[in-house]
Amino acid sequence: MPAPRVLIFGVLFVGIVVFGFWLGETADDQVGGDRIVIEYWEKWTGPERQAMADLVDEFNASQDRVYVKFLSVSSITRKLMLATAGGNPPDVAGIWAADLPVFSTNGALTPLNPYAERAGIEAGDYLPSVWAQLVVYDRLWALPTTPSANALHWNKRLFREAGLDPDKPPRTIAELEAYNDRITRFNDKGDIVVLGHLPTEPGWWNANWSFWFGGDVWNGEDAVTATGEANMAALDWIASYPERYGVGPLLGFRQLSGVFASPENPFFRGRVAMALQGPWMYNFIQNFAPEDFEWGVAPFPSLKAENYGTSLVECDCLVIPRGAKHPEEAFAFIAWLQEPAQMERLCLAQLKFSPLAQVSENFYARHPNPHIRVYRELAESPLARFRPQMLTFNEFSADMGSAIDDIMRGAESPEQAAEILQERQQGLFRRKYDNWQKVREERMKEWDQQ
Amino acid sequence: MTRHEKRNLRVGLIFISPWLAGFILMSLYPLISSAYYSLTDYSVLSKPVYTGLDNYRALMSDELFWQSLWNTFYFAALSIPINLVAAILLAVLLNVDLPGKKIFRTVYFLPSLVPMVCLGVLWQWMLNGQMGLINQMLSPLCDVINAVLGTSVNPPNWLADPAYAKLGLVLASMWGVGNAVVIFLAGLQDVPRSLYEAAEIDGCGFWRKTIHVTLPIISPVIYFNGIMGLIGSFQVFAVPYVMTNGGEGPGRSLLFAATYVFNKGFQAWSMGYACAVALILFVIILVLTLLATYVAERHIYYAGK
Numbered sequence A: 001m002p003a004p005r006v007l008i009f010g011v012l013f014v015g016i017v018v019f020g021f022w023l024g025e026t027a028d029d030q031v032g033g034d035r036i037v038i039e040y041w042e043k044w045t046g047p048e049r050q051a052m053a054d055l056v057d058e059f060n061a062s063q064d065r066v067y068v069k070f071l072s073v074s075s076i077t078r079k080l081m082l083a084t085a086g087g088n089p090p091d092v093a094g095i096w097a098a099d100l101p102v103f104s105t106n107g108a109l110t111p112l113n114p115y116a117e118r119a120g121i122e123a124g125d126y127l128p129s130v131w132a133q134l135v136v137y138d139r140l141w142a143l144p145t146t147p148s149a150n151a152l153h154w155n156k157r158l159f160r161e162a163g164l165d166p167d168k169p170p171r172t173i174a175e176l177e178a179y180n181d182r183i184t185r186f187n188d189k190g191d192i193v194v195l196g197h198l199p200t201e202p203g204w205w206n207a208n209w210s211f212w213f214g215g216d217v218w219n220g221e222d223a224v225t226a227t228g229e230a231n232m233a234a235l236d237w238i239a240s241y242p243e244r245y246g247v248g249p250l251l252g253f254r255q256l257s258g259v260f261a262s263p264e265n266p267f268f269r270g271r272v273a274m275a276l277q278g279p280w281m282y283n284f285i286q287n288f289a290p291e292d293f294e295w296g297v298a299p300f301p302s303l304k305a306e307n308y309g310t311s312l313v314e315c316d317c318l319v320i321p322r323g324a325k326h327p328e329e330a331f332a333f334i335a336w337l338q339e340p341a342q343m344e345r346l347c348l349a350q351l352k353f354s355p356l357a358q359v360s361e362n363f364y365a366r367h368p369n370p371h372i373r374v375y376r377e378l379a380e381s382p383l384a385r386f387r388p389q390m391l392t393f394n395e396f397s398a399d400m401g402s403a404i405d406d407i408m409r410g411a412e413s414p415e416q417a418a419e420i421l422q423e424r425q426q427g428l429f430r431r432k433y434d435n436w437q438k439v440r441e442e443r444m445k446e447w448d449q450q
Numbered sequence B: 001m002t003r004h005e006k007r008n009l010r011v012g013l014i015f016i017s018p019w020l021a022g023f024i025l026m027s028l029y030p031l032i033s034s035a036y037y038s039l040t041d042y043s044v045l046s047k048p049v050y051t052g053l054d055n056y057r058a059l060m061s062d063e064l065f066w067q068s069l070w071n072t073f074y075f076a077a078l079s080i081p082i083n084l085v086a087a088i089l090l091a092v093l094l095n096v097d098l099p100g101k102k103i104f105r106t107v108y109f110l111p112s113l114v115p116m117v118c119l120g121v122l123w124q125w126m127l128n129g130q131m132g133l134i135n136q137m138l139s140p141l142c143d144v145i146n147a148v149l150g151t152s153v154n155p156p157n158w159l160a161d162p163a164y165a166k167l168g169l170v171l172a173s174m175w176g177v178g179n180a181v182v183i184f185l186a187g188l189q190d191v192p193r194s195l196y197e198a199a200e201i202d203g204c205g206f207w208r209k210t211i212h213v214t215l216p217i218i219s220p221v222i223y224f225n226g227i228m229g230l231i232g233s234f235q236v237f238a239v240p241y242v243m244t245n246g247g248e249g250p251g252r253s254l255l256f257a258a259t260y261v262f263n264k265g266f267q268a269w270s271m272g273y274a275c276a277v278a279l280i281l282f283v284i285i286l287v288l289t290l291l292a293t294y295v296a297e298r299h300i301y302y303a304g305k
Helices: A003-029 A046-062 A076-085 A097-105 A113-119 A128-134 A156-161 A173-183 A206-213 A229-245 A247-255 A281-288 A327-337 A340-349 A361-366 A372-380 A393-408 A414-449 B003-037 B054-060 B063-095 B101-113 B116-126 B133-149 B162-189 B193-201 B206-217 B219-234 B238-243 B257-267 B271-297
Strands: A036-042 A066-072 A092-096 A143-149 A151-155 A192-197 A272-277 A295-298 A311-319
Touching: A036 A046, A036 A076, A036 A327, A046 A066, A046 A327, A046 A340, A066 A327, A076 A092, A076 A097, A092 A097, A092 A327, A097 A128, A097 A311, A097 A393, A113 A327, A128 A143, A128 A311, A128 A372, A143 A327, A143 A340, A143 A372, A151 A156, A151 A372, A156 A173, A173 A192, A173 A229, A173 A272, A192 A247, A206 A229, A206 A311, A206 A393, A229 A247, A229 A393, A229 A414, A247 A393, A281 A295, A295 A372, A311 A372, A327 A340, A340 A361, A393 A414, A393 B257, B003 B271, B054 B271, B063 B101, B063 B162, B063 B206, B063 B219, B063 B257, B063 B271, B101 B162, B116 B133, B116 B162, B116 B238, B162 B219, B162 B238, B193 B206, B206 B219, B219 B271, B238 B257, B257 B271
Parallel strands: A036 A066, A036 A092, A192 A272
Antiparallel strands: A092 A311, A143 A311, A151 A272, A151 A295
């Protein structure tokens, strides 16, 4: 290659690289002025994303010190973990409270206590069931956005057709199963046409059934309790389904489950009469259920009457990843969102209830979901539960899903399934727990210095 | 080395430097570092802590790891021969001089262009036990069998039954056979006509020509496709992952080694452990490839040799 051509290509190459860097550098400055740009990653899409996007715009317009760049990011847990490991995390990220134990243990987050203290934000401002899941190792790691509580959703028409009072949902597991037997219908070929209730529909909280049986799958410290009384009762209850309705018919029925967010959903189609679900159902029923769909919401039945009113409270939340460039400004934005006006707007737009202790009457008056108070009362109840802050909960949950599948297929007895689960999960948990004990002191010191 | 040779070497190295840099950065470095991480407790975020052979020791008694390996071997043993035979048959058929030959070739290649994730979603429905197309085709057949033999055979619940789930996946994976078919077709065109003519004079029909002329001549292509199939089936991940909605299939029948690496690394954040599994998988593929090469060497015909 003659020298001039090498030179031209060389210059061109260097030029492109420099231009690329220049583009990257200037993109952040284009908001103008001396504003500090903070990056905010959120998992939401569609209308839920839009609700937050509107608030971000309002925040950006409300002052000229901080500018929030809002990005919708899929598979956020994984991407946030990798971005933080790579030293280039966003300043704010919207994850789930259930992820906080793993994220905090791995040192992926900035403790928020000092920031919250300065801003005058404290536990008493929130529902105790929400606040409790934001605290891990006695430290605050996140502030809430939109919470949910799960409850029994039932189809009133199917109740009526079975000769049941459509306004009287079951209160105990025994009642639930009595209703179930009355509603369930088979066709001539022996296929199930309508089922009263099916624990795997939708089966999103497979690992938490023990709550309604008065217990948990973790002792809160060093042991998995899958073979404990409560979880065994829950698994026995699940095993009663294939016993009563047959393995084959249930398998066939589950194959027809279809996509959740579609008219195929068995609850909307009137194929399942009762389901454990959450406040988002209002939106999906509006979009996918037949127009004359009549439904009610009540606490999910529990084994013993004294546990009636138990629910699993979950919460979306905002964190500041470790290594964020502008934690002060990030917290200013998070704190602004915690003000009642903003919080109620966000929760209203996403059709959730507010995580704040005080709620304006106007909020309920404007809320389209007629059942919203039921969820809120469940979250206020002292019986409200949240996912165990167990380091291996994701693995436990997947394993429990497999165990329940085995039980539903009649491949294993509840005892066998629970024993295998207990042994494997205790081993996995113990490894992580022991490793954590080794670095615990050091990690705590780091957090106190931050 | 003479001055000229040195210069050649330098120029050669410069020319392959983009590949070399990519290989070192993207393949060699990750390979070596994952070998190191497999000896540590590493959660990606915190510094890896050296733990010696702990991960490997834990793996030995990890039932799920063994099950994932078993599933992987099972799937490979089923899918490699089926896919190879199907690809060869299709290639031989598509090589026959027929009107519309090009259209057939295109049609059989088209499914290979479907992205893995779409393939997973599509086959999830094709294999649905209640309303899947496969069973809609099978159920009249079952009815006939039942009427004649007085049995009560039903089409399987493919993805809900551990006994059939892997077979279902093999069916789905046959959709990707188009790539191998194209390579076989290229190989078939290279078979000298004179050999066929000689065979015809000796009185060979279509099948004897295929077995005694075509297959020996395209043996290097069979070997190549076999190795590719081997590697591909040991890395099977996307399609079963999508088909089971990120799960492991009924009775964990669709938990493969690559799925296990992903679950351990990116869901449990046990990256050290995941690296150990990945390394074992690497060694298995390496050994099998070497074995295949050793066995094949005596049965492959290279025209150049």
